[in-house]
Amino acid sequence: MDERLLAPYATRPSESRGRRHPEPVSAHRSPFQRDRDRIIHASAFRRLKHKTQVFVEHEGDYYRTRLTHSIEVAQIARTIARHFRLNEDLAEAVALAHDLGHTPFGHTGEDALSEAMAPYGGFDHNAQALRIVTRLECHYAEFDGLNLTHETLEGIAKHNGPLLAGPEVPKETLPAPFVEALEGLDLGLHAQASAEAQIAALADDIAYVNHDIHDGLRAGLFSEQEAEGLPVLGGCFAVVDDLYPGLAAGRRRHEALRRVFGAMVDDAIAESARRVAALAPGSAAEVIAASGPLFCFSAEMAGQIAAIKRFLFARMYRHWRVKRMRAKAARVVAELFDIFTSEPGLMPEDWSAACLAQGSEAGRARVVADYIAGMTDRFALKEHRVLTDPATRA
Template identity: 75%
Template structure:
């Protein structure tokens, strides 16, 4: 979208706060397009192909991975951003980067790594995403990380809302990676993020609620009848039955769930339009200074989504088949962390050197956590097998 077509409260490329390390601007791409391209070409983004949402990677070819999820979030975010004349490229950049910090084995891996790091500041996937794009990606000669714009980094750090109550609030409660970077490049953690980042955050909600319904049904973790009893879902199945009586189950499910998806998007568009009209923000800064987000679901839809999430938590994420995988995945992460913490020289040379050069146990633990967090599901399983199976070849 041309800059002169952007809304006043959108992120205008010409007004970007720039990058930590100044660079000559591209003649063919806006700063936010360049951010998006760097994220897509990063090693961390490619690894999302083999990182799972709920299931471990080898459960089946049809289930979502972190990569497919991120692409779905980006598609939704672009659609919503275009509707409100926001900067589509910034919304897409935040959407594509939002899951870069996830560990292998989905939330199970994150929970396990957070427990391993309990004496060293814990582990948070959102903070890890910021660390990846600001330091761990190491392909550029002039800087570590991807040197993304302030606006994209802000969106990654606080797309779910402010992280501090005031500008001078103590930062010791923040995840280390966020506090560490913010000390060098102030991301105004006490304000809200841009409207584009808020769009990315709720696009994430829309995507994962809908694809978890799809994947949970396909995997047999709950029945069609149980899903049909959910608010909103029930209404959509009824409409499909009225329009297409006798439809085969696979098409019936798809038609119903795509209507659920559409109703969530429509509700967000309506509520956000109402909030924008009431707030009348004249700039991106005005959006960031508001007490409440401008991008939101109605209270009714927010309640419905909360009910669906609660159902998914109990019927999907705590299903006995998923719990079995949680036990296995937790053991893999726990044992890898213990082995590498005790013997850092078992990691690849650059990781081993960084761990051995760390000033203290916390510094060493963070290196080990970074190494494990970057693993794909199958690489973590293979590393664990090599290190724990006496018959495995190194």
């Protein structure tokens, strides 16, 4: 990437703070391109294809997975980053890595694992993503993790905003999973994220709201008539009906939802441009030092998205069909945790050895949580069946 084409406040590869373990500079790729490539080739990234968002994998192969979601987030992030002449490679790397720490069964699995880990410091998927890229991926000869650049690690840690209220607040006040995951890292946790990481967070919101509407409609959890009563959606359906009277139902839905998607992206770009113009940052450091984020939705759009999320929570995430599967998934995770903490030798040898090598109960529980969090939906179901059903062979 020619840095002369970047905006003054973009993150420049030549100014990177480098990696925890120094490596020779690539002749063909920028540091952030290498980060992106390492994330794509990571085992944890491949497993995202069998980790679902709302539905469990066997409920249908059409619904979004964590992998398809991550790809959609990366696409949106690159689009917005390009508009502002930001570093697309860094925005893409953060977008692709942001969900690496998710458990099987979406937020249901995380809630169950968080409850199981409550006596041992808790569990958080954002902290888990940092554990994965700094420790748990063990493929390289000279280091654990992926040895990502400081900027990519900072983006993963802070893509949802600062973790500390100020520079005087010690990071030890954070939940235990973050304290452990951030050990040895100095990521300026009280400051704003880079422009590229802020864009990745915006892209995450745009992607998951749109695809949850799409998946919910496809699953029949709510009707198009109900969706048309929501902010943004109603106007988009009306535009499609004016342009294409009598359009087939599937095409009508697609045309409306692509306009919803576009409306959110357009609003994010317009509001962010207004904020950037007001601050006129001359460097990436000024973005990080700002009193608030520069890349946001307008207050009106943020309110409309909040209303859509409330609808999805009530009509989709709390639908009786989804609740049934959530209950089963939560039991699977909780029972796997109980089995493995009671009998670590039932885990594969490398995991069992790592668990037994820990000097505390909390340390052993964290290894069990790492093992379960890395499972796909199908593998968690298989492990549970093997361990609880006497008729199933290992």
